[in-house]
Amino acid sequence: MSITLLILWIVGITSITLLGSFYARKFQKPDLLIGLYVTFVLVAQVLAAKISTFDLGFREFSGPSGLIVFSITYLLTDIVNEKFGRKETQKMILIAFVSQITMVFFFWLGVKFPPAPFWNLQESWEKIFNLVPRITLASWIAFLISENFDAYVFAWFKKLTKGKYLWSRNAFSSIPALALDTLIFIPLAFAGLMPLGTLILGQMLVKWLVGLINIPFMYLNKLILTKNEH
Secondary structure (H helix, E strand, O other), X not given: OOHHHHHXXXXXXXXXXXXXXXXXXXXXXXXXXXXXXXXXXXXXXXXXXXXXXXXXXXXXXXXXXXXXXXXXXXHHHHHHHHHHXXXXXXXXXXXXXXXXXXXXXXXXXXXXXXXXXXXXXXXXHHHHHOOOHHHHHHHHHHHHHHHHHHHHHHHHHHHHOOOXXXXXXXXXXXXXXXXXXXXXXXXXXXXXXXXHHHHHHHHHHHHHHHHHHHHHHHHXXXXXXXXXXX
């Protein structure tokens, strides 16, 4: 995937967040933003079963296919934090965490059910959905720490700047949180199994690219949320 195509995919996927903001403005509730957030988190965990190549122009890096999708979850937390506050954001994070546990349990059930005699895809199914406990646990720990870190820092920055400089609280909460997620997840999941330096660098650069592209989308979402407000 070329750098141009990668950027187009990031822009396209990020645009989905705008639907949540239109809903929030109309009904004054974060329901769809929360639904999108949970969807992005769960889809990213499923897509993590496939390792893809990301071309950043100067070098190619490997990472989970859900890397872009997961990175956009930090934009969604910032949108909800901006409009509905930190408590609503942390409630959203908790909902997504419980949803992850539930999904993993259902996957485990799907793997354990004996296949029908005529169904010959059990081996392929297990390769995709038979989650490695170490990687799953590492993912959950990194998720809880980094997402809550983003929520706290965003709210703190908003208070510090008295609601000004939206770009600063978006960037200085999401970008460090994305790095924190990588620095926690990669060592816990792959220490002793894979070269950590390459994995950390690749994932961090792709996540930061998403974080930078998301900054103008934060303004677009804020514009939608506050339109017609006096």
